[in-house]
Each structure stands twice: as structure tokens, then as C-alpha cells.
Amino acid sequence: METRVYQKGIGNIICHVRREKEIKQKELCFGLCSDSELARIEMDLRIPDYFLLTQLLSRLGKSVDKFELIQNRNEYHLYRLRYQIMREMQKNDLPKAEKLLKEYAGAKAADKVWHKQYVKWIEAQLCWNSSGDPKKALSLGKEALHCTMPVEKEKEIWKYPLSVTEIQILLFQWHMQLRKGNSCQIEKRLKKALVYVEANITDSREKVRIYPEIVWELSKILWEQEDYEKIYSLCGQAYELLCAENIYIGMAEIIEMLIGSAEKLGKDTDRILRLKNERKAVCWLQKQFGIRYGLDWNGALWDKEIALDYEILYRQRCNCHMTQENAAMQICTQEHLSRIEHGKLIPSETTFRKLAERLQIPQQKIEKTLCTESFAMLEEKNKLTADIVRLDFEEAQKQLEKLKDLLIGEDLLTEEDRKQKQFLKEKEICIRWWKKQMTNQEALEQLREALQCTREHLEGYLLTRTEINILIQMAVVLSSQGDVEEAVRLYTRIMEDYLNSDADIRFHVNSGTVVGNLALALLESGKREEACRYAEEHLRIQAQCGKLNDIVRSLILLGEVGEDEGELLSIRDTEGMCYFAALQLSFLLKENRRYQDLEAYLKAADE
Template sequence: MKKNELGGLLLRLRKEAGFSQGLLCSGVCSVSRYARIEREELEPDFFLLDRLMGRLGKSVERLEYVMPLSVYRIYERRQDIQEAILYGKLDEAENLLDLYEKEKLAEGSLHRQYILQERAQVAWIREKDPDEILKLLDQAIGETMPSEEEMKKEHCFSAEEGKLLLFRWEVSRKSRTASRNFEELKRLLRCICEQKTNRMDRSKIFPYAVLLYGEHAPEEKIITVRSLAEEALELLRDEGKLLYMPELLELCGKLLRKSGVPEEKLQAQLLDRMRQSLLETEQEYGISFEKYRLFDHVIRRFYIDAEMIRKTRTAVGMTQEKLSEDICAQETLARVETGRQTPQSRKLQQMMEKMGRGCGRVNMAMVTEQYETIELKQELSKYIHQEKHENAKEVLGKIKTRLDMNSPVNQQYVQAEQVDIDYAEKTADGKKCIERLRLLYRMTIRSDPEEECEFVLSTEEFRILSQMALIYFDNQQKDKSVFIYRRQVKQFSMTCVRPVFHILDWGVSKNNLALCMTGENGDLEEAISLSIESIKIDIKAGLGASLGRSLITIGDAWEQKRDERYVHYFKNGIFLLKLYKMDYLYHDVISHIQLMKFPDRNQFNDVLRWDGQFLK
């Protein structure tokens, strides 16, 4: 994103969606305040930005937020509440909600709505009186949304608000006095289908609507239900999400059995086995998504402004006196670096630019005015993750035509992605790829990539290091690979921001380091420990795409230790790899099993049978 372009981005997205200013900001801020945001006269707070982007159908999950510690603590409190509910610690969740309600910074309609909806969610899990839950939900919905009659005329709601409407409908069906009719659910589903949302945001709400529709639709709608259920299942598989996945696997299996076709009955059994692997993994770590309708998937990148300024200043060797010159008083900078004072956004930007690190409150991984380019970046990441190289090359070509390639940040991003594809397709050897990556890293940072540094790395700099480590590992230079991964893990341990708020980058480091530890001269106990930690964080973030890989790493370690537990981990890992379309790794594991000697191989006859029928 170009500097000072947040208001312009909102303006363009709003016009593309066909919303008036009043409709977009209804219930969350005044029209006059929103107009100032579009004119770049005022920055939205982070929670307001989350909601505005959500109403525009655009995910904020790939944006980088640089926030004051006080604001981060509110996001952290929300995560604590969510985790307490996941672990079934409902008394603790209610106590945390009481503390949240007392926060001075947590005032306003968005925060009141959150408190009310979470109280309703806890009451629902406790199986309290549906009418009491409905009162809480009506209050929560009323905080940011217009009356039902007004919504019939025109609507503009985020995935989070849409889930509230669906949750109210579901709860009402348990009420003896306030039950809502099926036509309302159909209308909500139609609105969700018509909204111009990206796939990431769509995955938060569409599967929930489909599950409710599938449960309550008349029998003659079975073809429609099946079509919707299959679409929702593929959406969750592509986006790597956990919420609603077991229920959708169950629904799709049920519909396949009803067809009476023998092959589809076998496919239903396969879905049952995938569901079993998923539920066993969740239960093994004491987490349950059952009845947790309002769970919020956590894929964020948060930084603390005080940490970023202090660490960058130390890395470039600049004194407080020098950095503060012509920007602010040295005493002010000292308070900023200790978190006692929040820097103005303009001052933050000036400081970071003076240190050669362009950065604002909200950042993208590239310099662009088009949010669609960020969506293409998400698509590219998915194809590279799944090793679909032809698709990746096509998307990278589209991205390149949309970017200003005079920007060093854009050059770095595009060329690093090209190196990844070239290495995967073996059109360039490891040594040449390492040299290309080293040069790309130094385009934006004054440090050698294989040396310790104090810089807070950008997403792309972090990714370049990960690419280098992977190539080193593939080319029998394990020590260099392990050094880089440990350096990355160390960086996350030296910030007050939790791993869950850097889940993608943190997960890559942990998983790859664990993989290194299963190799020659590795530490098998550390491999198991790292993988277990990754699984816990992934589940708490609602992410399933990497679970299979972590389970396989644990299984590999147990197999080397000659511990029979490896069979359990391999089996569950295999089905989760296939569920989340990690086909390249899946085939590697199947090949490993096929090379096993008897009787070890006999323990996987069921997996090999499925592979022969459907899993290929």
C-alpha cells in the first residue's frame, strides 16, 4: 500500500461495492468521521478498520498492523476469551469478559457488540434459556446494524455481523415463543451468496449458513443442499479452516449415502475417516469447536510501534538524539520506545523512513493501490504451498503487470517468488538461487541474511530467509538451515506479540525447524516438542492446513525411536494432508509406507486401500 493511501483504498472499494458512505459506516461511526477517513484527514482505529473492510468483503488478514501496546492488549484479551471458550473454561471466559467491559479503550458500539455476543455464545454452550440468549443477541445486533425492515431495503454487513444474524436464527429455533421461519434463513443465505466477498471472508460465514440450510431444508431440496454443501466443503479445504469442517464432512457424507450409488457410499466413508482424524486431533489437545458459532479465525500480523522503533534504531546504530532530530523531542522518543506514549502516525512514519525502513500503521507486503493485487498474492501463496507451479506462474504474471516494478519492495517480492518457482521446477540450481535470494534480501535491509540482526523483519524478508533455509536443507547444508530457522524462532520469542498473531510466519519457522530435527544428527525430542507447539497454536487460530504436516513430523520422530505411536500419527496425518490438499507431501508419505517392511506395512493396509481407490 502506498503511504497515506488507506483512505483512498476505502474510497475505491466502497465505490466498487456501490455503497454510500452512510450505508458503509452505519452503526460503527458517524458519516462525518468516515468522510474524513476517506479524505486522509483521519485514520480509523484498528477495530473500525476491521469492520469497514469486512463490510466491503475484503479480508484484513494479510494486512500488517503496527499498533500501540494498549490496543494490542485488547486484541490479546479477545484471544484469551476465545481460547477459554475453546478449552471449555467458561467461568474463566466470563471473568475475562467482565475485565474487558471495564477497559477504557474498549468503549463504543463494536466493543459492546463483542461483549454481548460472547456472553450469548457462552450461554449457548451452557445450554441456557434460548430466550435469554436471544435478548443478548438482539442487543448485540442492534449495536451496529439497522432494524430488520431497513435491512430488507438495503444491507451491508460483515462476515462477523452475518454470523450474528445466523446465530440468532439458530437459537430462535430452540425458543418456544420467538422461532424465526425458514424463509428468513433463505433470505440470509441469498444475501451471503450475492455479496462480493473474497474467498477468505466467505469461508467465515458461508459454511455456517449452508449447515443451517442443510439441517432445516425440506427433503425435495436435497440436490440444492448437496451442491451448497460441496461448495462450502471445498471452500474450507482451500482456505485451510477448521471451524465448521467436521459438520460439513458429516453433512456431505450423509448426502452421499442417500444417493444409493456404491462408489459414493465409499466416498462417504472416506469423509468419515477424515472427520475422525480431525476430531481426534482436536480432542487430543483438549479443544472443541462444537457449538462455537462465533469463533474468529486468527490470521493476523501485529507489530508493536514501540518495539519496532526501538529495535530498528538499535539495528541501524542510531542514537535517540539523532533519530528524534527534527521529528520530536528526545524525551518524547524515550517515552515512545518504552510504550509510555503513543507516537502520532505521521511521526511513526517519519522515524521509520529516517532509519531506511518505510512503515506506517497499516501496511501490505507490496506497494500497490489495488487490493485485488493482495488477493492475487493470497492465491499465489496457496498455489506455492500446494506446489501447483503452473498455476503459480500464471498468477505471478498477473501480479507483475499490476505492480510498479520501479519499487524495490515490489522487485523484491516478485523476484523472490520467481526464485521459489524456479527452484521447485529445477530450472535453477540451489547455489544460484541462494545468491539471488541474498541479493534480494539486501535490497531492503543493511545486513547479511546469514548474520544475526536486530531488525524487525518484513513479511517478505522473513520469507526470503525461509526460502534460503529450505534450499540449504535440500542441499545437505543442514547447519545453515537450522541457524536461519533458530534465528527466526528467536525473533518471535523476543517480542511481546504472541505467536498466534504471527501465525503464518511463526508456523513456517517452527514446522521447518522440526523437520530439520528429524533428519540426520537431529534432536527427535525437539522435533516432537516443536510440532506439538505448532499444532496447539494452529488449532487455537482455527487453521487446519498445516496440521497434517505436523502430525507426520511427530510420526517420523516416533518411528525413528521405534515407538508404536508413530502409526497413529501417520494415519491421522495422512488423512488431514489429503483433506487440506497437501498432495505433494501426502504422496511422499505414501511412498515411505510402501517401502516399509512387513509387518510394519501391514499396519497401514487401510490407508493403502483408500489410496488405491480415492486418495490418489
């Protein structure tokens, strides 16, 4: 019997996961929204606010990072402010973070409970970091939690599903209470939180936001008890999770505790030395960028694909060669549409749907939150992508065959079928080309065919993630055969999409790859100054996003751009730390092929 996976609306997915976990509607939406609002969301009759969606999914143990998201101007403004506040707190610029937080709190769109919670939560951290007053910080933390968990006693909270943010606030409160010496009581609470996370947060991308922090706090108590075996076990699991999810936020702290417990237990000295080198590499990165990456990080990873609804409407109307008057007819006034397209007016759900249908925008974009398959299917796709990033093409081939059986039916008639075929085709070409199973010309021809599954031409369109991946792969192939100028043209086309959008370039998951590849292409074409500028921008973007594998690529890229006639001039100036860090982090990520290539290259350079 043929297995077929269809895309579903986000509400349908929320409903499916909720029922799968046997969570009642009133439990899931407690403190967030009414039962009736959740019911409408689950029936796909209401488009959820982005931040409400994040909370609902988090309470279900799932991450919003897996989705391509379309936001309106208000949502994006608050989203960007959260990013800026986090950045200033990382740099320990508390006055600037406080100023941005006031702007956030004063925004008209920030009147919902999840926004009020965020404001109180950041106020609590700013209070603690600036004044060190645990009593006031604890009070603010309790207010923050009460915004979405309005219960009298802490033990009542565990009757409901909890989001990562809510657990983070609990950890903050316990950290404050621990200063009073209640270590026995706090230890029990931390262990309870650990059990909850292990049982209920099954999505590793969501789990990585909270598990290492719980382990760190618990390990500090266990250290006083000299329970080094337990510390080594817990920190080892946290370390593996951070590596698997490609995150270096909190990595230095976890490795530090892992080293300490390993030394106490007399573990293998080579293993300890390796951990020390990895920690040295991570700490060097943090120092280079003046960023404090502790375990108390705020909010989700900045690893999403963001599009703005008004930009999509405008681009599609222009592509259809339709006037504002004709597009708005019997839906809204022409002036109304003009204000929507300029981001000055937020369209109602009904207006947005009608405009999108008239402009023939694919159903996935009409839903604002792009529809997707089940979470399980998304995880399978992400695993395939991760295998390719690690250059593990044997595993990638196995994963590709598995996905082919699940995703593709016999008749590829619908737009969704074409998108699925395009995704798989792009991955298959990538694997085969890297394994030298096809020529450059064959790869380029097949990539063009894959692109035509959804696009006859590129001009004027906002490209999807898969379409951008195809263009990137085409540029890589072109560079490899010496057509550097054509490769630069393709990278520039993608950059135009990013730079012409109001959405920050950091909120596009492929932006780092594009910037890095563009730097290499410019270097090959002799434009060293431009290449250096893009290489530095590449590392800055990746360091701020905290994604390890892209940081490794950035470090190698900086080394290549800094070379002159075979001598590692820029690297010698920093005592070889760029390549040292890249080497250690490649090993940490189990990117064996990249590690071996880099190790061989450095040995040859030393000779």
C-alpha cells in the same frame, strides 16, 4: 500499454471498493462512526482503529487477514484478549472466558461501539452455553446487534451493508427463535442471509467465516423436509470453500451433513467412505487438543502478521544510531519518546508520523496499517503462494508470469518497486529450485541477491514477511545440501524476531513454518529431544489457528520425529492416527503430490 500497480493507503482502498459496490458513505459507516470520520479515513488523513477497520472492510465483503498490521499496545491488548477468550470457549472453560471478558470490558480502550458489541455478543453465547436460557441469550444478542445497527425492526437492517459479525449475531438470534418452533420463518431468513452473502461477500477468506454456518443451520431445517438434494448441494459448496481456504473450523459438521445427505441419495460409496475418513481425521484432531471447533466461532482467523508500533520505532532508532534526545527533538520530549518506546504511552497520529519520518521508516509502516495494492492483486499473490504450498509448481509458474506483467515496471527505483521485485524473485527461485531447474549454490546466491533488494544486513531489524520467506528458503536449501547447522542458525535468527517481540508468536503467519522446519533441522543434526519439543509446539500452534495444510505438515513432522531406526514407534502408539490424519487431510486439500508421497511412504513402511 504497460499496466502498473501502485500501492495505496488503506483509506484509498476502502473508498475504491465502496464506490465499486455503489455503497454510500453514510450506509457504510452507519452505527460505526460519523460520515466525516469515514471521509477522513478514505482520504488517508486518519489512521483507522484496527477494530473499526475490520468492521468497515467486512461490511464491504473484504477480509482484514490479507494485510500486515501494525497495532499500538491498546489495540494489541484487546486483540490478544479476543484470542484468549475464543480459546477458552473452544475448550468449554466458560468461567475463565467470562473472567477474561470482564477484563476486556473494563479496558479503557474498549469504549467504542464495536467493543461493546463484542462484549454483548460473547455474553450472549456464554449465557446460552452455561444456562441454556434462550430468552436471556436472545435479549443479549439483540443488544449486541443494536450496538452497530441501531434500527427498530430487523427488516430495516438489510438496507445497510452488513459485517460478518453482524450476520453471525443474526444467526444466533434465529437459532434461539428456532427453539420456539418458527422454522418456516427462520428458513426464509436464512435463505435471505445466504443470498446476501453470495452476492456481497466476494472475498472468500471473509465468506468462509459465515457461509458454512448459514448452510449448517439451513440444512438442519431442510433435513426435516427431507430435501436431501439441496442439502447435498449446499454442504458441498461449504465443504469446497473450507478446503479452498484451508480451514477445518466447522469442517466436521459440514462433512457430517454431507455424508448423511449422500447416503440418503445413494451417492457413490467410495466418495462416502472418503468423507467418513476425512471426518474421522478432523474429529481425532479436535479430541487430541481438547478443542471444540463448532461453526459458531467468534472473530476472524488468527492468520495475520502483527507488528507493534513502539517496537518498530525503538528498533529503527537503534539502527539509525540516534539518541532519544535527537529523535524526539521538536516532536516531543525525550521522556515522552521513552514512554512511547516502552509501550506505556500511545503516540498521537501526528507524533507517530513525525517520528517515523525522522527515523526513515518506510511509508508503509508510517501508515500503521501497512499499505497494499488492490484486493484483487492481493488475491493473485495469495493464489501464487497457495500453489507453492500445495507443491503445484506448474500452476505456480503460470501465476508467477501473470503477476510479473502486473507488478513490475521497467525502472525499479522506488522502495515499493524493490519490494515487488523481491517478492517475485523469492517465489521464482522457490519454484525453480523445487523443479530442479537450478543448483543449490545458484539458489543461495540468488536468494541473497533478493534479500539485498531491501536489506544490506539483518542485524537489529524487524524482518518483513517476504524477508522471512527468503531466509526460510535459504535454510531449506542449506539443509538439503547437509549444512544443517547453518540452517538452524537462520531459523534461530527468525525465532529471535518472534520471541523478542511482545506480539505472540501465533500472530506471525510464518511462525508455524519456522518452528516446524527448525524441528526437522534439529532432528537431522541429532538433537532429537529439542526436535520433539519444537514438533509438538508446531502442531499446537497450527491446531489453535485452525489451518489445515500446516496441520498436515505438523502431523507428518511428528511422525518423522517419532521414528527410530525406521520404525514408527510414536505412531503405532496412537494406532497410526498421525499419518492416517495427514493422509486424509492431504487428499481433502487436493495436495496431490504430498498425498501420493505420503501414501507411497506408508506402503513402504508396512512392507
